[in-house]
Amino acid sequence: MTRYVYDFTEGNKDLKDLLGGKGANLAEMTRMGLPVPPGFTVTTDACREYLRTGRMPAELLAEVEQHLRQMQNRMNKTFGDAEDPLLLSVRSGAKFSMPGMMETILDIGLNDASVVGLGRQSNDERFAWDSYRRLVQMFGRTVFDVPAAAFDDELAAVGGVGADLSVAQLKDLVLAYKKVFHSHTGRDFPQAPHEQLFLAVGAVFRSWNAERATLYRRQERIPHDLGTAVNVMAMVFGNRGEDSGTGVAFTRDPATGRRGVYGDYLRNAQGEDVVAGIRNTMSLSELATIDPASHRQLLSIMQRLEQRYRDLCDIEFTIENGKLWMLQTRVGKRTPAAAFVIAAQLVDEGTITLDEALQRVTDEQLAQLMFPSFDTAAAPPPLTTGVPASPGAAAGAIVFDSAAAAAATEPVILVRRETNPDDLPGMIAAQGILTSRGGKTSHAAVVARGMGKTCVCGADELVIDGDTFAVAGRILRAGDVISIDGTSGKVYPGSVPVRPSPVVRYFEGEITAHGDPLLAAVERLMIHADHEARLGVHTNADTGADAARARRFGATGVGLCRTEHMFLGDRRELVERLILAEDDASRAEALAALLPLQRADFEELFAAMDGLPVTVRLIDPPLHEFLPPLEELTARVARAEALGEDPGRDGTLLGAVRRMHEQNPMLGLRGVRLGLVIPGLFAMQVRAIAEAAAARVAAGGDPRPEIMVPLVGAVQELETVRAEAEAVLASVPGTPPIRIGTMIEVPRAALTAGQIAGAAEFFSFGTNDLTQMTWGFSRDDVEGAFFGRYLGLGIFAASPFETIDSEGVGELVRIAVERGRAARPDLTVGVCGEHGGDPASVSFFHDAGLDYVSCSPFRVPIARLEAGRAASQAAGSDSR
Ligand code: PEP
Ligand code: MG
Numbered sequence: 037m038t039r040y041v042y043d044f045t046e047g048n049k050d051l052k053d054l055l056g057g058k059g060a061n062l063a064e065m066t067r068m069g070l071p072v073p074p075g076f077t078v079t080t081d082a083c084r085e086y087l088r089t090g091r092m093p094a095e096l097l098a099e100v101e102q103h104l105r106q107m108q109n110r111m112n113k114t115f116g117d118a119e120d121p122l123l124l125s126v127r128s129g130a131k132f133s134m135p136g137m138m139e140t141i142l143d144i145g146l147n148d149a150s151v152v153g154l155g156r157q158s159n160d161e162r163f164a165w166d167s168y169r170r171l172v173q174m175f176g177r178t179v180f181d182v183p184a185a186a187f188d189d190e191l192a193a194v195g196g197v198g199a200d201l202s203v204a205q206l207k208d209l210v211l212a213y214k215k216v217f218h219s220h221t222g223r224d225f226p227q228a229p230h231e232q233l234f235l236a237v238g239a240v241f242r243s244w245n246a247e248r249a250t251l252y253r254r255q256e257r258i259p260h261d262l263g264t265a266v267n268v269m270a271m272v273f274g275n276r277g278e279d280s281g282t283g284v285a286f287t288r289d290p291a292t293g294r295r296g297v298y299g300d301y302l303r304n305a306q307g308e309d310v311v312a313g314i315r316n317t318m319s320l321s322e323l324a325t326i327d328p329a330s331h332r333q334l335l336s337i338m339q340r341l342e343q344r345y346r347d348l349c350d351i352e353f354t355i356e357n358g359k360l361w362m363l364q365t366r367v368g369k370r371t372p373a374a375a376f377v378i379a380a381q382l383v384d385e386g387t388i389t390l391d392e393a394l395q396r397v398t399d400e401q402l403a404q405l406m407f408p409s410f411d412t413a414a415a416p417p418p419l420t421t422g423v424p425a426s427p428g429a430a431a432g433a434i435v436f437d438s439a440a441a442a443a444a445t446e447p448v449i450l451v452r453r454e455t456n457p458d459d460l461p462g463m464i465a466a467q468g469i470l471t472s473r474g475g476k477t478s479h480a481a482v483v484a485r486g487m488g489k490t491c492v493c494g495a496d497e498l499v500i501d502g503d504t505f506a507v508a509g510r511i512l513r514a515g516d517v518i519s520i521d522g523t524s525g526k527v528y529p530g531s532v533p534v535r536p537s538p539v540v541r542y543f544e545g546e547i548t549a550h551g552d553p554l555l556a557a558v559e560r561l562m563i564h565a566d567h568e569a570r571l572g573v574h575t576n577a578d579t580g581a582d583a584a585r586a587r588r589f590g591a592t593g594v595g596l597c598r599t600e601h602m603f604l605g606d607r608r609e610l611v612e613r614l615i616l617a618e619d620d621a622s623r624a625e626a627l628a629a630l631l632p633l634q635r636a637d638f639e640e641l642f643a644a645m646d647g648l649p650v651t652v653r654l655i656d657p658p659l660h661e662f663l664p665p666l667e668e669l670t671a672r673v674a675r676a677e678a679l680g681e682d683p684g685r686d687g688t689l690l691g692a693v694r695r696m697h698e699q700n701p702m703l704g705l706r707g708v709r710l711g712l713v714i715p716g717l718f719a720m721q722v723r724a725i726a727e728a729a730a731a732r733v734a735a736g737g738d739p740r741p742e743i744m745v746p747l748v749g750a751v752q753e754l755e756t757v758r759a760e761a762e763a764v765l766a767s768v769p770g771t772p773p774i775r776i777g778t779m780i781e782v783p784r785a786a787l788t789a790g791q792i793a794g795a796a797e798f799f800s801f802g803t804n805d806l807t808q809m810t811w812g813f814s815r816d817d818v819e820g821a822f823f824g825r826y827l828g829l830g831i832f833a834a835s836p837f838e839t840i841d842s843e844g845v846g847e848l849v850r851i852a853v854e855r856g857r858a859a860r861p862d863l864t865v866g867v868c869g870e871h872g873g874d875p876a877s878v879s880f881f882h883d884a885g886l887d888y889v890s891c892s893p894f895r896v897p898i899a900r901l902e903a904g905r906a907a908s909q910a911a912g913s914d915s916r
Pocket of ligand 1: 596598656781801802803804805806868869870
């Protein structure tokens, strides 16, 4: 029989699927003997069942009642008792943390009778009536969608925020809130505690499908069918006077990774007040002076949690009349820099192995660390400095509301007093987020860090008023450009120039890692990744400069040089001459003019990659791509004719373009087909490669060129080209050994890989074309046309042109590897499509047994890291 409810004493941290992250961790803390209020978790199974049927399963009701009875016995209090009521909090908690996305309801169990009991029992009537007011409001909003403004209007009418109100005013407010409740729902505020509880649990279940939660999951790629668990816990109160309060803390600094606890505490406050960032907070060291005993206990608990989770933890706690209670913990979110620094620290501290450290960082984080930041030397004086909440450099026009940010077509900075979950669409759309209130743990900060978005918060000198804000004696308006620095917290007027990231400068060899904790951590993990990796990382580069940079970034070869890029610019005219040549002699002349240019290009490339393989691909695109477009030529010729002039060369070109026009050029005369049709073209390129290599050898270099034939579908194509190439190579004295191989980018090539390997010493998967031809998706047209719809329908989770479609295209890769290696065991196999730099795809290529991936220079470190991560995956235990 399915069980729907687990007491906190029954679960543990590994049961996140069933109990959600929060429930599993509350259970773990309970097991550890930490001071967690008693409670139980309603499972994600129950949520899925509820969402499927629209009803609470009958067993669930019975189980909840039974667990409630246990809790009442343990606490010697009765739920909703008129004299001394047990009150409950009801909180969502999915497997993956979704900060602020779903619902929480506090003080369940208060009603017209128990509010009196609570006042008497706590000796604090104000507190009791303030709690009741909060319950009616939270319950109305969450369970019955009563608009927040309806309650806010009543609050404004009695003249203030809750903390300032007298008991009489609070009683009036409760009456007013109950009227609001009635007028929006057509029913009275429920007085029965059990009814309150079940309605609240149902509301939390439903909040899984709220728009903002769905959007957040899409953004974070969290599956939609997991459901949330619900945690029901005995209330403890941080708003019971100056010896009470509530706080959040991290066991290390989540922004930089620096050792030492870090947190915010808010005196005489309840629950969400800190996370909402509404009031300004005090630091943990200030807590040490006002409540040293709780502070000491908190530090020792945080240390134990780190040992247990072997990672940075964040916690939420409450102090009620001097007694500390733990309300939540989890492995905490952190910035990319902190992720690297903490992973290396934990290795130093002997807590985790280097293999595990590799699993604690992601390629996405490394990519973010390679972003540029502001050039502060060129920046004007800052307008103000806020709390640096999420790193990065962002500039854009000011917008003051989320809808405007979401609708903007230019880069924008979302400026708010504070954010709440409704701002999510705007936060996603904006380049950066600036708030005037709240600390590093405010909603804006937590969500921005999760999204890797630049955020400065708590810039409390900003006075926001409608569509303007005032700061430092200036008024800025919506549309004015500002720059925000999420690393320093500075806010600048105008658009500040950016400078390269230190991590990139380190990879470039401009600075060393010495003395810099972040660079030292990156260095350490990259060394280990390279050591573990089975996949090599090559680069796609067409120039010596790109190849040299990629080599500094750690590439161990060029996996793809697209030689057609050498036919552009002022060389176009030579290509035109080649195309227009009407006889062998003029064609030979055109090719002879191209030869020295190609040779010089190759020499430069071989020099930059001296001692490492350089795979040169013979020309691929249809030649008419090098001629002016048909429409342009037609117009030029028509204009000349209208003026009675001779169109001259344009006339000849137009004839050629018309002759060579193809309906589907991607499936037309390109690649190996071109080489077989245009006499001498491939031979010229092969000669240029051979002569460049011979020249490098003569100059004392160690060139390692390889020749790669594109778009092969049948072994006969390759055999013909190969025979021609071998003859040319043999005719150039001093040529070093040069391997000849092919791209696998036509499905037929993958299927006949066994035959093709007979004529190829290496394969390189052209997964761009292979994806295009396997799906039948035109790679130049489909992304903007209908991929949005396909992604929405879940036909694929990511564009197959970005992340390899492992089931379809990937199957062809596996088939080709297997058949190719069966025919030629020493066949080298790589990939040079865009997928070579995509982390998820790199992991697939590792599994498929490739020898290397090849990607653009800036992706090289990311591919290296992923290659290491893929190899060490089995060794490391994944704790997140
Ligand atoms: C490919 O098709 O994946 C490839 C690398 O070649 P290109 O992108 O030049 O067609
Ligand atoms: Mg291709």
